[in-house]
Amino acid sequence: MPPRRPVQRATINDVARVAGVSRGTVSRVLNGETYVSDAARTAVEAAVAEVGYVRNAAARNLVTRQSGAIGLIVHEPHSLFLEDPNIGSILLGINAVLSEADYQLVSLVVDSDRDGVRVASYLTGGYVDGVVIISARENDPIGLAVARSGLPAAFVGHPMDIEGVPYVGIDNRSAARAVTERLMATGRQRIGMIAAGLDRDSGQDRLAGFTDALGDRFDPRLVVEVPLFAHSSGIAGMRELLTHDDRVDGVFASSDAIAAGALDAMRDVGLSAPGDIGVVGFDDSAWARRTQPPLSTVHQPADLLGRRAAELVLAQLEGRSVEAEGSFLETTIVWRDSA
């Protein structure tokens, strides 16, 4: 079949001609301004329908200096992007708020460094009026570029090395502390952790909270670091942990997927939860309800995270000042059967 080509589009002048009015009047009708006679309005509306007019976004953006779009940057390696249980909900939360305010969300997935360059110029080139950035690691060039650009922005999560951009996150440290304490309170004596994502604040804070809770009883040999927040990492991590100490009776995993992997690794060697080892996850993702036994875990308000971030951007767009640099949303512990 022949290539599809956009048809020659009608301009505001065509509409004006057909409607028998001037360019200015058409523009006024299009933008819903007052001071337009009913006769003119109906004529323009009919003409718009007749010629199939759609406003040229580029021309409009050029003069108004805004695009009506907000960017969402998801900067994750592919594997993480596919695994992350929160991104979907965050995205939907953002979309809900922006949709309400009549902004269009455009998501940019950044993979390679090459993408990074293109995305940075996309953002600063005026395609978007603001931006939400998920999961900025340390030294994230895009985060830095956005911070420098002055573009209204908000982070989901708290980048450690960027200032002046508001953020909304959860208090990973407190949540990890609370859940670890609860594990201790159920009588667990030798509690280990399978930690992931130590290159970002969330990962580090979860580890810190775990350490906080254990205090003197903290034993570094019981912390295993794994590369991904993934099921496979959970399996590997649990196996390694058991070689370090086969009397482990509690495990805090950095994510539900890791916890699920840990449960599977345990099953392979004849151990079960919560009997032999109490296992706790993080995220309260779809995983948590589907493992055997269902996971005790920390519930993350992902949807709300997205909504808040979007609101932060909108506030700036409207010229309102943002009260605090950052805020943390409440997490709740969901105690199921795995611990």
Add this chain to the structure above:
Amino acid sequence: MPPRRPVQRATINDVARVAGVSRGTVSRVLNGETYVSDAARTAVEAAVAEVGYVRNAAARNLVTRQSGAIGLIVHEPHSLFLEDPNIGSILLGINAVLSEADYQLVSLVVDSDRDGVRVASYLTGGYVDGVVIISARENDPIGLAVARSGLPAAFVGHPMDIEGVPYVGIDNRSAARAVTERLMATGRQRIGMIAAGLDRDSGQDRLAGFTDALGDRFDPRLVVEVPLFAHSSGIAGMRELLTHDDRVDGVFASSDAIAAGALDAMRDVGLSAPGDIGVVGFDDSAWARRTQPPLSTVHQPADLLGRRAAELVLAQLEGRSVEAEGSFLETTIVWRDSA
């Protein structure tokens, strides 16, 4: 903190002034044209760095009539969007191809009808040069709007009611037939199906393939329709199926998530796979390797689906004609332990 405001941006005229050349020369350098002296080129590059110039996208789009961006429309109810195991891979496949060709992918998630209107005008307003649409249902207004717009486009999946737009999909019917036949070949006598998504071609075709394979032995009472491609639907579907006939010994599920739910429902009533009932899923998603036992399923080349769709759009953008209206990619059956 005060609202962030984009700083006043430098224009090409500022660059020209600083570099001591004309607007035209700056433009030539920016666009990598020949016929620019080395002296001018270096002067311009230095000036660009000095004033922090970034090209204004709107102005450029206005005159070139292109945006350098391709839209991806994901038109799914929220629940599906979060569950769908393929969307992520498709997106990454598209992104890989477009990134190579230096196009920026912008993803638009459509939820409400209100979003639909905004998205349609976004697409036809010149923000994107082309578009990939995932999962168009019947009477999808956005699919229709795109088809009518003449915008270079491609569907992932085969919309039943839209013509003239190329698509790439998988042969759901053959795949379903093949997998059902294999289930029969292993000696299953009473094979049921838990079917989802009958409002779209993929769902209908899977059911049709299932019916094809069974031929005379098809028993409509053994087909249970569920609303979502989800775990919870699998649980409900399996329970319902067992009330219809408690001697079922084989089940084909429309997705891995459904199959996983079916396995859980079976476990609850003391049945197991493959001993009591052989269970087969669809997608070969992350689920498949994590159920107990691991699922036999149909592997969907999601990444490739995305790549092909992106290539179809690029071909049109380059004015090449597209050989066939649609194509179907090969699926493979992955036989694990659940059947």
Add this chain to the structure above:
DNA sequence: GCTTATTCTGGGAGCGTTCCCAGACTCTCG
């Protein structure tokens, strides 16, 4: 009826680019 508001309209200017034409300057070659 005349003045002053109020409502409505047309069209010039300008947004920041690219495109393209005309002219200047530099080679090359007979």
Add this chain to the structure above:
DNA sequence: CGAGAGTCTGGGAACGCTCCCAGAATAAGC
């Protein structure tokens, strides 16, 4: 040395829209 080709540059015009000013038409007030 002069003609022609090749290289390089400046700047006018246009892209399609919004903004805004000035003026026309209508309504309101005395």
